[in-house]
Amino acid sequence: MKDIKLKKCKECFSLIEVLEECNCDNCELSCCGSKMLDVIANESDASKEKHIPSFVREGENIIITVNHVMEDDHYIKWIKVKGNDYELTKYFNPGDEINLSVPYSDDLVLYSYCNKHGLWEKEVA
Ligand SMILES: [Fe+2]
Structure with missing residues (x-):
């Protein structure tokens, strides 16, 4: 799931x-x-480019980032990586760099949650 x-x-x-x-x-x-x-993911009319997680493949892993500000009143609160039998949630604070490495799998879905603009998602496959 x-x-x-x-x-x-x-x-x-x-x-x-x-x-x-x-x-x-x-x-x-x-x-x-x-x-x-x-x-509902990707429902806000805010910029998709600044909220939807992006990733690059590095060997057996993917490096996940979000091109979003990390200000005190506007930031990405967490990223969740979910596969058929895998789930990881990483929490962030204002000022943090959004950078998360997880093992690659083509069944993964990446979620980010902005404190102002809600839930965003991207499939890895
Ligand atoms: Fe935002």
Whole structure:
């Protein structure tokens, strides 16, 4: 399962990842008294070039970067690398350099999360 499912509270902006979906008919994840909203990748109208992760292959690994500012109020909070049987999340702080090396696999999907512009994704294959 390469896709991730995130939900966000429209009131307090808390963010959660759903690892296994509930199959009940009438229950919904809620926060602050409201149904949590699905977070859709690449949905923001912000610059794709500054948010979608990019990578270069170096031998058995790929080096992942994001061409985004890392300012105190606007930065990439985390990158997640997900494959069929692999997942890694690296968290960042303002001022950090975004640079992450992981073993190459053609089933990987790269995700980045901007504190202002949300979720972005790119497939490695
Ligand atoms: Fe951004």
